[in-house]
Amino acid sequence: MTKRAYHHGDLRRAVLAAAIDAITEHGPGGVSLRDLARRAGVSHAGPVHHFGDKAGLLTAIAAQGYALLADALVEAWAATEDFREVGVAYVGFAIRHRAHFDVMFRPDLYHPDDPDVAAERDRASTELARGVDTVAGETDPHLAGIAAWSLVHGFATLWLTGALTDIDDAPEATARAIAGVLFRA
Amino acid sequence: MTKRAYHHGDLRRAVLAAAIDAITEHGPGGVSLRDLARRAGVSHAGPVHHFGDKAGLLTAIAAQGYALLADALVEAWAATEDFREVGVAYVGFAIRHRAHFDVMFRPDLYHPDDPDVAAERDRASTELARGVDTVAGETDPHLAGIAAWSLVHGFATLWLTGALTDIDDAPEATARAIAGVLFRA
DNA sequence: TGGGAATCTTGTCAATGACTAGATAGTCTC
DNA sequence: GAGACTATCTAGTCATTGACAAGATTCCCA
Numbered sequence: 432m433t434k435r436a437y438h439h440g441d442l443r444r445a446v447l448a449a450a451i452d453a454i455t456e457h458g459p460g461g462v463s464l465r466d467l468a469r470r471a472g473v474s475h476a477g478p479v480h481h482f483g484d485k486a487g488l489l490t491a492i493a494a495q496g497y498a499l500l501a502d503a504l505v506e507a508w509a510a511t512e513d514f515r516e517v518g519v520a521y522v523g524f525a526i527r528h529r530a531h532f533d534v535m536f537r538p539d540l541y542h543p544d545d546p547d548v549a550a551e552r553d554r555a556s557t558e559l560a561r562g563v564d565t566v567a568g569e570t571d572p573h574l575a576g577i578a579a580w581s582l583v584h585g586f587a588t589l590w591l592t593g594a595l596t597d598i599d600d601a602p603e604a605t606a607r608a609i610a611g612v613l614f615r616a
Numbered sequence: 617m618t619k620r621a622y623h624h625g626d627l628r629r630a631v632l633a634a635a636i637d638a639i640t641e642h643g644p645g646g647v648s649l650r651d652l653a654r655r656a657g658v659s660h661a662g663p664v665h666h667f668g669d670k671a672g673l674l675t676a677i678a679a680q681g682y683a684l685l686a687d688a689l690v691e692a693w694a695a696t697e698d699f700r701e702v703g704v705a706y707v708g709f710a711i712r713h714r715a716h717f718d719v720m721f722r723p724d725l726y727h728p729d730d731p732d733v734a735a736e737r738d739r740a741s742t743e744l745a746r747g748v749d750t751v752a753g754e755t756d757p758h759l760a761g762i763a764a765w766s767l768v769h770g771f772a773t774l775w776l777t778g779a780l781t782d783i784d785d786a787p788e789a790t791a792r793a794i795a796g797v798l799f800r801a
Numbered sequence: 802t803g804g805g806a807a808t809c810t811t812g813t814c815a816a817t818g819a820c821t822a823g824a825t826a827g828t829c830t831c
Numbered sequence: 832g833a834g835a836c837t838a839t840c841t842a843g844t845c846a847t848t849g850a851c852a853a854g855a856t857t858c859c860c861a
C-alpha cells in the first residue's frame with residue numbers, strides 16, 4: 432500500500448486528513464479543493480485525480496464517517512449491553528468526529544448512493560437498532576427505534592449548532608439523562 | 617407593485633421569495649446572489665444593497681423563519697393545549713417551511729447574533745417550552761424540555777435529509793406517535 | 802528493458818462573492 | 832416647484848473556486 436509516488440506519496444490520505452481539519456474548522460462549506468491541495472503541497476488539480484470532484488471527496492468522508500459510527504456503536508453495545516448507552520455513543524461520535532458527522536447528514540453535498548457509503552450506513556443503522564427490543568417493552572420496537580434515533584440525533588445536532596447554550600460542558604451526561612427520560616430503567 | 621424601468625419597486629421582497637424557492641430546490645448552498653438577481657430581473661449587484669452580502673440575506677431568512685416557527689407553536693398550543701402537539705407543529709413547520717428550517721440551524725451561514733434573529737429565536741424558544749410542565753410530572757422540566765426539543769428536531773432533520781425511508785407519507789403522524797413514546801398520556 | 806498505467810502539473814474557462822464608482826428615482830424642504 | 836438629499840439600482844472589476852483538458856513524471860510489470 433505504500434505509494435511513494437511522484438512528489439508527494441500518500442496524497443489521498445493527506446487530502447482526506449486536511450479536509451477533516453478544514454471542515455472541523457470552517458464547516459463543510461468552507462472547504463475548497465484548491466486549499467486542500469495547498470495544504471498538501473501539491474498542485475491545485477492534484478486531489479481531483481483521487482476523488483474526481485468535490486462531491487467525490489465528501490463521499491469518501493461520509494463513508495469513513497459511517498464506518499467510524501458503526502464501530503463506535505458496536506463497541507458501546509459490547510461494553511454495556513445497554514441500548515441507552517448506544518445512544519450516548521451516537522452523541523459522543525458526533526462530538527468527537529464533528530467533521531464526519533456534519534458531512535454524513537448533508538447528502539446534497541456528496542453521492543449518497545455510493546456503494547461504500549450505502550454499505551457502511553446500513554451497518555451503522557443495524558448497530559443502532561440492536562438492543563432496541565430490550566427497553567421497549569410495551570411499545571412498537573420499530574417506533575421506539577425511530578424515537579431513539581431522533582432523540583440522540585436531534586440532541587447531537589442541536590449541541591453542534593450551538594443551540595443548547597444552557598448546558599454545562601458535559602453533553603454526553605445530558606444525553607444519558609434524556610435517554611433515561613425516553614426509556615426509563 | 618408594477619415594475620419600473622430602473623427601480624424594481626419591491627426588490628427586497630422579490631429576492632427573499634426567490635431565495636426561498638431556490639433554497640427549497642437546491643438547498644442553502646445552491647443559492648447564488650447573482651442567480652437571485654437574474655430571477656428578479658435586476659443587475660447582479662442589486663440584491664447587495666438590501667442585504668449587504670450573502671450572509672445578510674440568509675440572516676433575514678433565518679429571522680423570518682424563527683418568527684414563523686414561533687407563530688406556529690403559539691397556534692398549536694392555543695388550539696390543543698397539548699405539549700405534544702406543539703412538538704408535532706415543530707415537525708410540521710420544518711416540513712412546510714423547509715427552506716427556512718434548513719437555514720435557521722446552520723448558523724455558520726448567517727449572522728446568528730443579529731438582533732432580529734435573536735429576538736425571534738428567543739420567542740420561539742419560549743413558546744416551545746410552554747406547557748412542558750404539564751406532561752413532565754416526575755422529571756426535571758428543564759431536562760424534559762431538552763428531550764422534547766431533541767426528539768422533534770432530530771425527527772424533522774432525519775426526515776428532511778431522507779434518512780427515514782421506511783416511513784409512510786405521514787411524517788406528522790409518526791411525529792405524534794414518537795411524542796407519545798416520550799410523554800405517555 | 803520497454804511500455805502501459807497511475808499519479809501529478811500546467812493551463813484554461815465560466816461562475817461567483819465582494820467591492821467601487823456612478824447613474825437614476827423617490828422624497829423632503831423651502 | 833425646484834433644488835438637495837437619500838435610497839435604489841447599474842456597470843465594471845478582481846480574486847477565488849470547481850471543473851476540465853492536455854501534458855509531464857514516476858511506478859509497475861511482463
